[in-house]
Structure formats: C-alpha cells, structure tokens
Amino acid sequence: MRPGELENLVKMALEAEALEAESHDAQAQSPCSPFVWPAQLHDAADTSCPPALRLAGSAPEKHSDHLVAAGASGARPMAGIGWWWALPVAACIGLAAVGTRLVSQLLVPAPVDHGAVALEGLKPQDSQQPALTADTRPPVVHTAVGDHAPFDLPVVREASLVMAVSLDESTNCRCTQTVIHQWSDDRSLQSVGRDEVLRVGLESSCLPSPDRMLVLVVSGPIDQLPRTPEAQLQLASCIDLTDEDDPYIDDLDLDDFSHDEGKYAAYAQICLGNGVSIEAVTLRIGR
C-alpha cells in the first residue's frame, strides 16, 4: 500500500460519515446549489446512444469535457463508427474510423485537419462549450455516413493499417482512428523505426493534442488487413484492455497506456492471426 493511502481512506470514510450526519440535519440541507437538470438529461436513461450532457448553469471553469468524434477530412469519409463501453471513470470513447484512406509517402500526404464527422446520434461538440458525456455505455455500433466509395488500391499488395488511439487526459476522451498507410520505398514494418510509427500515429490522431497515444500498426497483404469498419471495430475490441473479467489484464493499470506495448500487440495478433505483423507503440506526451 502506498504511504498515506490508508490514512486517506480513513479520512474519506470520515468525510462520508459527515455527509451522512448532515443529511439528518435539516439546517444543513441547504438548497444553495440547486440541481439543474440539463435539457438532454432525459435521454440519459436511453443507453442506446451516447448523449452529450451539457451542464446547464455550470460555472465558467475552463474545462473541455466534450465528445470527440472527429476524423480526418483529407479523404472522403467512407464510414463512421462509434462504440462505447464502460470505463472506470467518466470517460468517452469515440472510434472515428473515418474511412480507410491511403496515405502514401510517395504521394502528397493527405492533409489532416481534424474536421468533425457527423456520426449517427452524435453531434460534434464545440470544445469551448462544456459538456459532460456519459461514462458508461453498453457496446453500440453506429454506422453512419452512407457515402461509400470504392476502395482503390490498384497496385498496392502490401500495406499497413495504422490504428491511433488517443487519450485526452483532461476529458478522459479516447478517440480511435485508422488509416491505411504505405511506408516509403515499400519498406516492411520491420524496417520502420519507432519514431516513424509514432509520427504516423500522431498525424492520424483525431484528438488535436492528445495526452497519451497508442499506435498499433498491422502490416501485411492488403486483403488480410482489417479494412472494413466492422473489422476495425473488432480489432479495437481485441485491444480493449478494459475488460475487467479478463484475469490476464487484471493487474494492469488501465489509466496508463504505457504499461506494456507487447500486450497490445499480442492481443491484436491473437485476433488477426499470424498472417500479419503487428507493432504497438505508446507515447505519453505530457504537458
């Protein structure tokens, strides 16, 4: 046990006790800060979609709890996926698999401007407006944008799928974005350095300034890569280490991306088989 942890627990227990004592004291039941029902709170019971709960009447503290459902707009969006599941604390997770776009080093890289993509049931939030998202949602898949374009990879036989999972510490928002990437000079994943993997991950990140990142690269024959939204969703689930029932990850610190890159890679490999190579790189940026 960490020094002071037990003493803190005792202190907290006493504070909870004091809260209970005050609940019996009519004088202490002050309506000093009436609860403001947010307009959308009625929808909170509807767990089929992740509503953004705005704090009506909240104080002007600078915070930016917002739902991020952003994606790169450098390529035409082909599909959007959002999936949600329980997290330990108030958190939001958005998977914006904004199509599968080819970013080739041989061509001009597609600009990434983090434009928001409308997902079904979700509205991108203005980051200046405080909003609170529900922290616990059952897994729900939203398939939105129906503007599917044919995937054009006429000459590419091998490529990499880069899945960038970004976490913003201040909002506990996670956003996952995938892109198909081809390394310059047709290099294989084994010859690509960690820095380059991180650079591609950062370029693909759908959070403008993530605090932590996990970049998972799946490399192999193009037809074995998880290119469809469903396959990417499956892969994201495979590396979701928040499954509390899994004894293998029982002792992991779920708040820390950097605990073991190998575990992310191993989990992905189990799901995808041995036909692809996988590398996972984590980064804590910190500010």
Add this chain to the structure above:
Amino acid sequence: MSATPVNPPRREHETLADLAKAAGAGDRTAFEAIHRRLSGGLYRQFLERLNGRRDLADDLSQRTWLGVWQSLQLGRYDPAKSAMTTFVYAVGYKIWLQHLRSASRGEYGESAMAGLVDSAPDPENEATLAELLEDVRSCLQEGADGGVLTADERGLVRASAQGASDRELARQMNVAVSTLNARKQAALEKLRRFLAQKGHRTKEGERGGRGGE
C-alpha cells in the same frame, strides 16, 4: 382547461435507500429529494477543498450529481453494498480527482498536486470506491464487523485522520510518542488486513502485488 401547477412531493420521510431505488427507476422527484438532503454537505466539502472557490464548487457539485444520476440509471448503485451517502461521496471524490488531475499542471502546481494524486485511493469506479469506503466506515463504528478495532484504536485512527499530531495524541493518552505511533501503525495494519480479507485491492496490489497481504 389549464393545468394547475402542483408542487412535487418533498418526500422527506423516505429513506435515502428508498429514494435511490426510486431514482434508479427514473423518478426525478426522488432524485431531487436525495439532492436536497446531501447537496449542502457535498458542496461544503468541495468548498473546503477548493479554498472557498464557489464557482468551481458549484461546477464540481453539478458534475457529481449528474454522475450520480447516470450511475443510478445504469444500476451501478447497490444499496446492499454501500450507503447512498457513501456512494454520492464516492462519485464526488472521483470528480474531484479528475479535476485535480486536469488542473495539476496548472493552477495548483505540479509538484504539490502530484503527491496528493499519487497517494489518493483510486479504485476503478465509484461503486468499488463506495464499497471500500463503506467497509472502512464499518471498521470505524462501534461494534461493527466483529470488533476489528478496539475502541482505543478507533479513537486513535479517527483522531489521527482528523489531523491530530502524534505528539498531541501521545500527551492525551499519557504514553510516549513512539508507543503511540506503534499503536497507530498496529491499528492501521489491522484495518489493512480487514480490507484485504474483504477483497479490496490496494494500488500496489493492482500492479501485481498481493494487496494488503
């Protein structure tokens, strides 16, 4: 024919457990009754932690109550495992910790806040935290949990947690400071073992050790 406004029932005679059950079923007046009873105390606790910053205390309170409502709707509160007050406190604590983490690099100063956040108990969710706190509370109450702590030990642990120094307590109990400190550590060790038996994992345990053993 116009509708006549009706004041919602204040439900002052219902227990918090009953109100929580009703609120969990979507009864907003029940939730408002819980809020009426507990919001004052919660707000004051935030105010103390925030050195009187009312705007921030308001905001954190509001976020706490939103969290409580959502947790109730999602069935995350189990009245058999913790009192409603403990649960509300736990939600508020998680919100507070979240605020600390986001603010630690800024207004509070990183070094000062880092220590606090590091030593803060942080179970994975509010329900787990509430259960942990409920077990600590039961140890600190007379006659509960088979007398894990003696009356003297309970008094010692309580007084220490409330800020009394070892020297001060030693003087009151008419023992040497070293003796007092040994008694306090023994009491905390008893508490730690009790929590481990109840299945609560410490941070150390979550990282691969045997929490509490």
